[in-house]
Amino acid sequence: MLETYRGTYFHPRTQFITIDKTGKVIESDNILFPLKKGDEISSINPFFEGLASYFDSKEDNDIKFTCVHLESKKKQQHTCDIEFKTFANGQPSLVIIHDFSDHYEYYQEVAQSRNESVINSQILELQNKYLKEKEDFKNTFIANFSHELRNPLTGVTAFCSVLQKTDMSLEQQDYVEVIKSSGDHLKNMIGDILEMSKIEVGKLTIDEELFDFHKLIEMLAFTYTVKAKQKNIEFEVDFDDKIPKYIEGDKTRIKQVFENLLENAFKFTTTGKVTFTIKENQRRARKVNLNISVKDTGIGIPSEKLDIIFNSFTQLDVTQKYSGTGLGLSIVKGLVELMDGKITVESEENVGSIFKMNINFKYPINQENTSLENKLDIEYKNSLSKEKYNILLAEDSELAQMAVLKILSQEGHFYLDIISNGEDVIESVIHNEYDLILMDIRMPGTHGDELTKMIRSLPVQNCKTIPILALTANLYDDDKKRYKKMGMNDIIEKPFDETTLLSKIYKHLK
Amino acid sequence: MKVSKKIILLGHFGVGKSSLIRQFVENSFTTDYKVTIGVHILKKEVQIAPNETISLIIWDLEGYDDIKKTRASYLLGTHGFIYVFDVTRPATFQNLEDDITYLTNQYANTPLKVVGNKADLVTKSYLKENKAIFGVTPDFFTSAKTGDNVADLFTTLAKELVK
Structure with a gap:
């Protein structure tokens, strides 16, 4: 058988x-x-x-x-x-x-699946690497490009301030005002682009400082009420007074978010009303949760475009009727998310839009005993102890040199030495007793932050304490940390105007 | 009697060894990737001089991450090697220098050609600028898809085998 x-x-x-x-x-x-x-x-x-x-x-x-x-x-x-x-x-x-065909057929299937998976993951890894390189290139390009734009822009804004103080006819004053306003507009646009690139590469961090939230809202209410009158539309602020007066947060960024949303609402509203609402939602421990919204009766957003409204360089209007970089809302979204908040939008075409945010802020429990140190620039100026101060300007841009020279010479409190090459700075610091140094960062020879480190280590009496202020357009958080680490006391952002430059100088002079 | 020479194609999986052979033997190409397991052997007569041809016995081996894992019996009696890598996938050429050193030490007198395949997927300037990143200067950049340099590769090696 x-x-x-x-x-x-x-x-x-x-x-x-x-x-x-x-x-x-x-x-x-x-x-x-x-x-x-x-x-x-x-x-x-x-x-x-x-x-x-x-x-x-x-x-x-x-x-x-x-x-x-x-x-x-x-x-x-x-x-x-x-x-x-x-x-x-x-x-x-x-x-x-x-x-052994049957056996190897099975092995073939296993090998096919394994190899395809490995190859696909390698390709994906390469694609990610390529995209990252492309993104890095874009961001470096933006950073460098905006840096290069800031130097000439410093010349425009600084000399407008200087020019405004000269004897001019009314017509000439109007022209200067136009130049100044155009310069400010350009400065804001460059700022937007740089800001977005910082958010995208994760180089923007949110500071936490105690500030008067009520005062910020009052200031915005005043500014936009004036603007609404000029535009002949209504503006209403619905502010919940129960919200703590003092809160902890990044005042500059919060202001930027509110301003961007309000600017956006004003830009697209020609008739009707813009409403700015700030309500307390709840408090828990030391945190207050706020519901904030900006509502307008503007042109609205088509429903199919709602998903892309927060994307970079998105402008729904293709007629060029409304100017801008298309970055305002993506910056808002980036900043709100950095504050661990949420932003949404609802809109109906030709009816209007409402942008809603929900953000948590820390606040001090004992509000009554909270006060802010808010020394005005003029107070710094009045407390100067010397009649004349020696200032060293290390800067290779002739335009920036002329701007600083012109602004300081009007004040009558300063002697100014100018050095264009990083390598000559140390020798000058050794042989002269300066009260303050204005230090450009990107200079031929040695960069300003490196020079600061060298100055701090010089065996000369005041080198450890002399205020050194960076003059720079490189303002990533990493850069700021590095300047501080190298021994710089403060930063003056390019392009600067007369007020900014003088207030920083007076603040650091004793 | 016609001369027969055994040549072996080595390299990582997915670099296009089988496609190079198919292009050379059958003048065809497919984008479908079918993993080779073990070994496929094909034969092609190659004219190396006006009145001289040789038979190339081409062994298409399964791809390995590590060349030392190649089954020793497959390499017996080999007359020539073609080491293939994919110019677009760094994983396939990151050990190129070591692999070539190993082969030249183990088979000192056996002719070897180093080939960067899938050249159609990158620009000529990319290949020129990135030669250094391969670790070893390739003898040929080929495209099994377009057929570029494929016949030239096999014919050049065949001529060296009868020297």
């Missing part, structure tokens, strides 16, 4: 072949590949041609090959393990072919 079953169910998958010294078949059981006596063994597959040098071997050899793909004359594919044996006693060589 066993033999009957074997005959029915056993399908041998192994072929035995003997060959002579020239590779010709002597005997074959033809289980897989039909061969006649005298056939070349290589007629099965060129694989056997690779063994030709062993056909006449007079030694014992047992060579095993796994997973060799062979094709029968009927074009049937076999994946086989092959054994090739030669014998020292002169017996004919033996070829044994084991057909």
Whole structure:
């Protein structure tokens, strides 16, 4: 019975072949590949041609090959393990072919899936790397480009301030005002682009300082009420007085978010009303949760565009009727998210839009005993102890040199030394006793932050304490930290105007 | 008697070894990737002089991350090597220098050609500027897809095998 079953169910998958010294078949059981006596063994597959040098071997050899793909004359594919044996006693060589096609077919599927997965992940990794490089290039380009724009812009804004103080006709004053306003507009746009690139590379951090939130809202209410009158539209501020007066947050960024949203609402509203609502939602521990919204009766946003409204460089109006970089709302979203807040928008075309935010702020429990140190610039100026101060300006831009010289000379409190090359700064600091140094960062020779570090380590009496203020357009948080670490006391951002420059100088002079 | 020479294609998986052979032997190309397991052997006669041809027995081996994992029996009696990498995938050429050193030490007298495949996916200037990142200067940049340099690669190696 066993033999009957074997005959029915056993399908041998192994072929035995003997060959002579020239590779010709002597005997074959033809289980897989039909061969006649005298056939070349290589007629099965060129694989056997690779063994030709062993056909006449007079030694014992047992060579095993796994997973060799062979094709029968009927074009049937076999994946086989092959054994090739030669014998020292002169017996004919033996070829044994084991057909493991089923087993290797399964292995093929596993290998296919594994390799595809590895290759896809490598490609994905490369694509990510490429995108990151592209993004880094873009951001570096933006940072460098805005830096290069800031120097000439410093010339424009600073000299407008200086020019406004000269004797001019009314017509000339109007022209200067136009130049100044255009310069400010350009400065804001460059600021927006740089700001967005900082947010995108995660280089913008949110500071926490105590400030008067009520005062900020009052200031915005005043500014935009005037603006609304000019535009002949209504402006309403719905402010919840229960909100703590003093809160902790990044005042500059919060103001920027509110201003961007209000500017946006004013820009697109020609009739009707803009409503600025600030309500307390809840308080828990030392945190107050605020619901803030800016609602307008402007042109609205088509529903299909709501998803892209916060994307960079998105301007829905293609008619160029409304100017701007298309960055305002993406900056708002980036800043709100950095403050762990949320922003949403609802809108109906030709009816209006409402931008809603929900943000948590810390606040001091004891509000009554909280006060802010708010020394005015004029107080700094009045507390000066010397009549004349020696100031060193290390700056290679001639335009910036002229601007600083002109602004300081009007004050009558300063002697100014100007050095254009980083390498000459140290010598000048050693031989002169300065009260303050204005230090450009990107200078030929040695950069300003490196020079500051060197100055701080000089064995000259006042070098450890002399105020050194950076004049720079490089304002990433990493840069700011580095300037501080190198020993700089403060930063004057380019492009600067007369007020900014003087207030910082007076603040640091004793 | 016609001369037969065994050559082996080595390199990581997915670099296009099978596609190079298919392009050379059958003048065809497909973008479908089918993993090679074990070894496929194909044969092609190559004319190396006006009255001289040789048979190339081309062994298309399964790709490995590590060349040392190649089954030793496959390499028996090899007359020449073609080491293939993918110019677009750094993982396939990051050990190129070590792999080539290993091959030249183990098989000092066996001709070897180093090939950067999938050259159609990058620009010529990319290849020129990035030669240094491959670690070894390739003998050929090929494209199994367009057929660029494929016949030249096999013919050049074939000529070296009969020297």
